[in-house]
Amino acid sequence: MKKLFVKTYGCQMNAYDSAKMADLLAPLGYARTDTPEGADMVILNTCHIRERAAEKVYSELGRLKALKAEKARDGGRMLLAVAGCVAQAEGEEIVARAPVVDMVVGPQSYHRLPEMIARTARAGGHALETDFPALEKFDSLMPPQASGVSAFLTVQEGCDKFCTFCVVPYTRGTEQSRPPQDILREARQLADKGAREIVLLGQNVNAYNAQGWSLAKLCDAIADIESIERIRYTTSHPRDMSEDLIAAHGANPKLMPYLHLPVQSGSDAVLEAMNRQHRCDDYRRTIERIREVRPDIALTSDFIVGFPGESDADFEATLQLVRDIGYATAFSFKYSKRPGTPASTMRKQIPEDVKAARLDVLQKLLATQQYAFDDSKIGQVLPVLFEKVARDPGQIMGRTPFSQPVHVQADAALIGRVAEVKIARRTANSLHGTLLQEQSA
Ligand code: 5AD
Ligand code: SF4
Numbered sequence: 001m002k003k004l005f006v007k008t009y010g011c012q013m014n015a016y017d018s019a020k021m022a023d024l025l026a027p028l029g030y031a032r033t034d035t036p037e038g039a040d041m042v043i044l045n046t047c048h049i050r051e052r053a054a055e056k057v058y059s060e061l062g063r064l065k066a067l068k069a070e071k072a073r074d075g076g077r078m079l080l081a082v083a084g085c086v087a088q089a090e091g092e093e094i095v096a097r098a099p100v101v102d103m104v105v106g107p108q109s110y111h112r113l114p115e116m117i118a119r120t121a122r123a124g125g126h127a128l129e130t131d132f133p134a135l136e137k138f139d140s141l142m143p144p145q146a147s148g149v150s151a152f153l154t155v156q157e158g159c160d161k162f163c164t165f166c167v168v169p170y171t172r173g174t175e176q177s178r179p180p181q182d183i184l185r186e187a188r189q190l191a192d193k194g195a196r197e198i199v200l201l202g203q204n205v206n207a208y209n210a211q212g213w214s215l216a217k218l219c220d221a222i223a224d225i226e227s228i229e230r231i232r233y234t235t236s237h238p239r240d241m242s243e244d245l246i247a248a249h250g251a252n253p254k255l256m257p258y259l260h261l262p263v264q265s266g267s268d269a270v271l272e273a274m275n276r277q278h279r280c281d282d283y284r285r286t287i288e289r290i291r292e293v294r295p296d297i298a299l300t301s302d303f304i305v306g307f308p309g310e311s312d313a314d315f316e317a318t319l320q321l322v323r324d325i326g327y328a329t330a331f332s333f334k335y336s337k338r339p340g341t342p343a344s345t346m347r348k349q350i351p352e353d354v355k356a357a358r359l360d361v362l363q364k365l366l367a368t369q370q371y372a373f374d375d376s377k378i379g380q381v382l383p384v385l386f387e388k389v390a391r392d393p394g395q396i397m398g399r400t401p402f403s404q405p406v407h408v409q410a411d412a413a414l415i416g417r418v419a420e421v422k423i424a425r426r427t428a429n430s431l432h433g434t435l436l437q438e439q440s441a
Contacts, residue, residue: 002040004030007060010047012234013107013201014084016152018045021083021110028114036067041079041117046086048167048338057086061098068100079120081105081113085171089340107157107172149387149416150230150399151195155183155218156202161237163264164275164342165304165335168203177202177210180218187222196416197230197385198222206236206245216248223254229418230385232403234260238278241286250293257294258328258403261286262302266321267314270307273346280321287325298328298373298402305362306335306355308346315358322365328373328402330366334359374404374426381436382406384421386414397430405430 004025008018021043022032036042042064046057064080071078081103082094088106095101102120105113158173159166187198200218202208208215219231231254238261248255261283265271268279290297303318322330334355337344377400384406386398395407396415400423407430408421420436 001031002029003033003038004041004043005033005036005039006043006045007036008045009053009056009084010049012152012199013154013157013203014045014047016154016201017084017107017110018043019152021045021113024110024113025117028117036064038071038076039067039078040071040076041081042067043081043083046082046084048085048089048171050336054086054090057082057094058098061100065098065100079103079117081116083107083110085167088171089167147190147193147195149195149385150197150199151190151193152199152201153183153186153190154178154201155215155233156205156208159203161204161239161277162275164273164346165307165338167338167341170340172203175204175207177208179210180213180221183218184221184225187228188225191225191227194416196228196418197232198228200231200233202233203235204237204240205233206240206242214242214244216242216244216252219248219252219255223252228254230254230256230401232256232258236261238263238276238283238286241290246286246289246293249290249297256401256403257297258300258401259290259297260300260302263321264302264304265307265310265314266318267310270310270314270318273309274304274307274343280317284321284324296402298404299325300328301325301330303330303332303362303366304335305332305358306350308335308343308350309348310335310350310358315362319362319365322362322369326373327366327369328404329370332359332362332366371426373402374431377402377404377423377431378425379423381420381422382433383418384408384433385418386410386416388415400431407432408435410435 004022006018006022008014030041033039044057044060047053068078068080079102080100082101083105084107087094087104091104094104103116105116156175156177158175159168160175162169190198206215208218215233222228222231236259241261263283264274264276266280271279287299305315335350382400384398384400386396388397389412390397390407394409396410396412398406398408400406406421421433422436423431423433425432
């Protein structure tokens with residue numbers, strides 16, 4: 001067996017892609033390991049969302065260069081691939097700056113990895129593949145080799161929204177939805193491998209649209225797979241929160257009461273400058289409609305503070321929106337420039353200390369809301385889907401319908417099953433409780 005080390009940065013889409021690349025390389029005799037030392041192939045599956053993403057990749061490559069040299073001294077060869085959105089954005093630049101890299105493969109070209117490996121092994125040169133044939137990629141992906149209790153399934157990739165701060169439309173290309181039949185086949189394969197929860201992934205997942213199927217219809221069809229107990233989806237855009245998807249939250253019992261619906265800002269002026277294509281009131285109304293069908297739904301969002309031109313009043317409007325909505329959790333970031341995006345050259349960039357101060361205020365408010373949401377579950381009995389053994393001996397970890405992690409003293413045989421747990425207390429990032437009874441076999 002050859003050793004494959006995949007390092008994943010960034011989002012769930014990347015985690016999914018890493019698993020797919022490993023599946024794809026398994027027939028070539030590669031098995032995943034946990035360390036790069038001695039690996040025959042190392043893939044850095046990179047993310048371009050965070051600041052200085054490319055720089056971090058180059059410094060990681062510096063470290064890997066030494067390991068590669070060591071492997072060569074032992075008479076072996078370590079193939080080094082850069083995948084993901086930095087690969088897409090930087091392309092040939094990577095090979096120019098880091099000749100140690102054997103191949104650069106963009107997110108739409110993973111299916112070509114085996115061929116690239118063969119080519120590189122033969123010629124010893126560099127291989128570069130950063131086109132956008134997304135659906136072709138899905139066609140040639142392997143069925144999943146293994147699955148956790150909760151499994152990701154990509155249904156849609158890319159984005160046409162062009163928010164002015166975001167690189168995704170440039171790195172992942174335009175919106176493409178996979179055919180429903182392919183998705184359902186993969187969902188059944190995942191179920192056969194032990195998945196009990198499926199998380200449907202897409203940069204704009206609720207814009208899913210293929211052969212007249214909407215995301216709501218897809219969720220209903222997946223709900224028909226008996227051993228799948230839970231369905232989630234992420235990430236959604238407020239503009240694509242359609243009536244049938246909202247209705248599904250009231251009608252499809254397997255669709256979990258959890259929605260990640262990023263709003264980014266509570267100011268119409270900032271939303272406009274971000275090209276979000278919706279106003280604050282639209283978002284508030286969408287949330288109201290969702291809460292009508294599912295009053296207990298856990299809402300989460302992403303926020304950017306310090307977007308160019310954001311005034312104190314704009315920021316205050318964001319705080320007010322957060323107070324009004326009440327989030328279960330949320331992610332918040334300081335605006336940071338992405339080369340090539342319109343916002344990066346906007347005038348009125350916000351000074352770093354102002355961004356930091358605003359982020360601090362927002363995060364404190366969001367933390368208060370998260371604790372309040374978690375505390376509201378104390379004393380309740382909730383169905384928990386157990387995913388894995390926890391770090392503390394005798395404990396296993398699962399999630400509530402609201403996606404909160406729960407730690408329980410219980411037999412590992414419960415992993416992969418849903419059981420009723422009485423929630424007793426909360427620590428910083430987890431709930432703790434006691435097992436009541438098993439709910440399903
Ligand atoms: N600066 C800060 N945050 C960003 N995000 C995306 N691009 C940027 C940027 N340039 C955040 C958004 C998005 C999340 C995945 O990352 O909030 O929803
Ligand atoms: Fe980026 Fe999301 Fe905006 Fe698309 S909708 S451009 S992925 S932030």
